[in-house]
Amino acid sequence: QVQLVQSGAEVKKPGASVKVSCKASGYTFTSYGMHWVRQAPGQRLEWMGWLNTGNGNTKYSQKFQGRVTIMRDTSASTAYMELSSLRSEDTAVYYCARDWFWSTYYWGQGTTVTVFS
């Protein structure tokens, strides 16, 4: 069965960077794209970016352009999302989610990132 298992919770200081991993299993990793979505406490879902797991190409939301980097390690069937220059407003749950018919059916369990000084 398809599973996306994310890395554990992180606590970071303002200005630091965070890197969240998403290990995929149960399917061919390079056959489906991967999205990253975040949700701040009590707030809406926010699409951050998309990774073509086959060739490594990426597309980012304009809001995060310049601060977010999405990458993959095909040998480990793992996608990564790195967000830099963290501020308190980046405190959120970060999800990876796999492409499925122009939507996302499979989601990771979420990784809580807390930014505070």
Add this chain to the structure above:
Amino acid sequence: QSALTQPPSASGSPGQSVTISCTGTSSDVGGYNHVSWYQQHPGKAPKLIIYEVSKRPSGVPDRFSGSKSGNTASLTVSGLQAEDEADYYCSSYAGSNTWVFGGGTKLTVL
């Protein structure tokens, strides 16, 4: 890449029907038949309930239905049940490998 517009809240009594709207532009909702709807219970990851405007993934009750007219998509929940109380988000492909979510609607079952 502005968020799609959803009403903040909606409500209905058990057994009733409720419709949630999702308004975008010709660059997203109106331009593609790639509108999805997600149900999210507190503390849980979102669950896909509608994809490609009106299709239901396996296991999603047919009480959930989707449609689209122009730049506005809609989710209808018929025969409301207590477990339908949740947050609902629409999402649309917006071209050039970008996606956008709506602001979310909190559905209350009275």
